[in-house]
Amino acid sequence: MSVASLNFLLFVLVTVIVFYICPVKYRWIVLLISSVAFYVIAGSVNFLPYIILTSFAVWIFARGIGKQNAALAAELEAEGLSKEEKKALKAKYKARSRTLLILALVVGIGVLCVTKFSHYVIDYMLTVPAYADGAASAAMWILVPLGISYYTFSTVGYILDVYWKRCEHEENFFRFFLYAIYFPHIVQGPISRYRLLGQELKKELRFDYGRAAAGVQLMIWGFFKKLVIADRLHIFVSNVYDGGMHPGSIFLVTCFFDAMMIYTDFSGYMDIVRGVSQIFGVELEPNFNHPFFSKSVPEFWRRWHMSLGGWFKDYVYYPLTVSKWMKAVNKKTGKKPFGRFLTVAIPVLITWFLTGLWHGTGLPYICWGIYYGVLITLSVGFARQYEAMNRALHINTEAFSFRLFRMIRIFFVFMGGRLLTSPGSLENTGLVLRTIFTDFQGWLLFDGSLVNYGLEAYDLGLLFVCFFIVWAVSMMQERFGVRERLAGQNLVFRWVIMYAAIFAVIIFGEYGIGYDPAAFIYMQY
Amino acid sequence: MDKIIEILSGLKSGVDFSAAERIATDKILDSIDIASLITALEDEFDIEISMEYMDNKNFDSVSAIWEMVKELQEE
Numbered sequence: 001m002s003v004a005s006l007n008f009l010l011f012v013l014v015t016v017i018v019f020y021i022c023p024v025k026y027r028w029i030v031l032l033i034s035s036v037a038f039y040v041i042a043g044s045v046n047f048l049p050y051i052i053l054t055s056f057a058v059w060i061f062a063r064g065i066g067k068q069n070a071a072l073a074a075e076l077e078a079e080g081l082s083k084e085e086k087k088a089l090k091a092k093y094k095a096r097s098r099t100l101l102i103l104a105l106v107v108g109i110g111v112l113c114v115t116k117f118s119h120y121v122i123d124y125m126l127t128v129p130a131y132a133d134g135a136a137s138a139a140m141w142i143l144v145p146l147g148i149s150y151y152t153f154s155t156v157g158y159i160l161d162v163y164w165k166r167c168e169h170e171e172n173f174f175r176f177f178l179y180a181i182y183f184p185h186i187v188q189g190p191i192s193r194y195r196l197l198g199q200e201l202k203k204e205l206r207f208d209y210g211r212a213a214a215g216v217q218l219m220i221w222g223f224f225k226k227l228v229i230a231d232r233l234h235i236f237v238s239n240v241y242d243g244g245m246h247p248g249s250i251f252l253v254t255c256f257f258d259a260m261m262i263y264t265d266f267s268g269y270m271d272i273v274r275g276v277s278q279i280f281g282v283e284l285e286p287n288f289n290h291p292f293f294s295k296s297v298p299e300f301w302r303r304w305h306m307s308l309g310g311w312f313k314d315y316v317y318y319p320l321t322v323s324k325w326m327k328a329v330n331k332k333t334g335k336k337p338f339g340r341f342l343t344v345a346i347p348v349l350i351t352w353f354l355t356g357l358w359h360g361t362g363l364p365y366i367c368w369g370i371y372y373g374v375l376i377t378l379s380v381g382f383a384r385q386y387e388a389m390n391r392a393l394h395i396n397t398e399a400f401s402f403r404l405f406r407m408i409r410i411f412f413v414f415m416g417g418r419l420l421t422s423p424g425s426l427e428n429t430g431l432v433l434r435t436i437f438t439d440f441q442g443w444l445l446f447d448g449s450l451v452n453y454g455l456e457a458y459d460l461g462l463l464f465v466c467f468f469i470v471w472a473v474s475m476m477q478e479r480f481g482v483r484e485r486l487a488g489q490n491l492v493f494r495w496v497i498m499y500a501a502i503f504a505v506i507i508f509g510e511y512g513i514g515y516d517p518a519a520f521i522y523m524q525y
Numbered sequence: 526m527d528k529i530i531e532i533l534s535g536l537k538s539g540v541d542f543s544a545a546e547r548i549a550t551d552k553i554l555d556s557i558d559i560a561s562l563i564t565a566l567e568d569e570f571d572i573e574i575s576m577e578y579m580d581n582k583n584f585d586s587v588s589a590i591w592e593m594v595k596e597l598q599e600e
Contacts, residue, residue: 083600087600164576164577164579165577166580298555298557302552302555313556314579317556317560318556318559318560318576318579319576321560321563322563322574322575322576322579327567327573330564343560343561343564344557344560344561347560348557380557
């Protein structure tokens with residue numbers, strides 16, 4: 001069951017009705033049951049043991065760590081303890097907590113690694129006659145559960161927060177399980193923090209007309225981006241990338257369409273699920289903040305897939321930065337300019353290498369991670385030199401022309417990143433790049449050739465109108481809350497806008513005979 | 526406190542850090558600035574900042590940073 005389907009809307013409708021019929025104190029149970037049902041319907045009943053086992057393991061170990069934290073706090077309150085005695089107590093409890101943490105990480109990350117990497121081992125074994133039979137039966141047993149990357153990161157974040165005393169552990173397993181499996185965030189995120197989503201799910205969830213209406217508006221906006229724009233672009237992009245050689249100008253348009261496709265697909269999904277969650281009164285963390293308005297690559301990654309960036313920052317980048325070996329590197333080289341550069345570069349590059357691996361296990365994804373790691377390192381490491389250069393050249397960095405230049409630059413950087421992974425292999429990436437520079441054939445953009453890739457002239461015209469709408473709405477959102485402004489308008493105006501938006505999705509959505517919405521791109525992770 | 530303001534101003538110019546109250550939460554300093562701040566604080570005050578202290582609330586204002594430094598010096 002795709003989130004962009006009528007079945008999902010019916011599922012949400014039934015859940016909302018049952019949710020608000022039930023007394024307030026049982027509403028979280030409705031969400032738990034509906035989330036389990038969604039997981040089975042959208043994925044498979046065979047996936048359930050994975051998520052139950054890993055969630056239970058993380059919950060029980062986090063509970064153990066929480067108990068150790070409480071016991072330590074109680075012992076430290078005793079009067080007359082010397083500094084050394086306090087240190088010894090902390091070390092004793094820390095060692096116990098660390099053991100529990102390692103066990104939880106082995107289970108959580110272990111299952112993620114087995115499901116993500118085992119196909120490499122199996123593919124190899126299938127080529128060795130002596131192991132082929134065993135490998136074939138193993139392949140049947142290994143499943144990749146729906147949303148595993150997302151719920152593993154959410155639950156691992158939770159246990160690390162308990163270990164670092166940033167949040168209290170959860171005593172009730174079913175409450176914790178709801179946090180892990182909550183259906184609006186299980187498939188593609190956002191990767192939610194327990195201290196935020198866990199607390200949201202514990203609130204008294206009462207009906208609020210304004211919030212529910214805002215949730216519906218957000219859903220409609222998400223459906224518009226997914227069904228009218230992303231699914232239309234998907235036709236063009238897949239026709240080009242699956243269809244062999246094309247002139248450079250067609251590849252360049254495809255790179256542009258591909259970047260717009262992933263943005264409207266992923267941010268559209270986020271709008272739909274955040275809107276659904278708002279109807280229940282549960283706020284999910286935002287995942288996008290108009291990333292293409294960023295001034296630099298580091299800022300772009302603070303605005304794009306924010307929950308993933310935040311996760312890597314809190315649970316990979318900072319631990320690396322404060323680690324003993326990084327401090328040792330810093331002590332040895334930190335005073336020299338290159339040493340200072342190294343202390344920035346090493347954690348950034350490692351973090352981005354791992355971010356690349358999270359997106360995919362092939363070489364293109366590793367290169368993608370290194371690409372952004374290098375760009376961010378250069379951007380941060382030479383920030384002062386860039387500032388000095390701007391001053392020397394008398395560049396007004398606040399002028400509209402320079403801001404526009406930076407926006408275009410960010411878009412090209414993003415297209416470059418997509419070009420590493422979208423064509424399917426690095427050979428294809430090289431081929432596309434080479435063709436753009438050596439066989440451009442620019443006139444094809446104006447002689448009607450663009451309609452040879454699955455879209456009519458009408459579709460292409462509609463797409464450019466939609467790009468303008470997305471840009472205009474994003475500009476307004478940068479300045480003020482569009483939904484809040486809408487809520488302040490008269491009833492008739494609000495409903496005209498709502499109906500117009502709904503009909504726009506119905507009329508212009510990319511449907512056809514045997515319609516099946518293209519799978520959301522980030523589901524594969 | 527003055528030393529902390531001096532370190533912060535060295536990381537990012539044009540910000541009145543003495544009045545700022547959401548330095549980390551509002552991303553006035555980004556994650557890479559925070560990493561540089563940690564290194565500078567450790568060098569200056571002879572402390573070791575561990576992950577338990579890597580929370581926005583400890584980096585949101587000059588007084589919060591100072592409280593953290595004092596706590597770590599007492600450990």
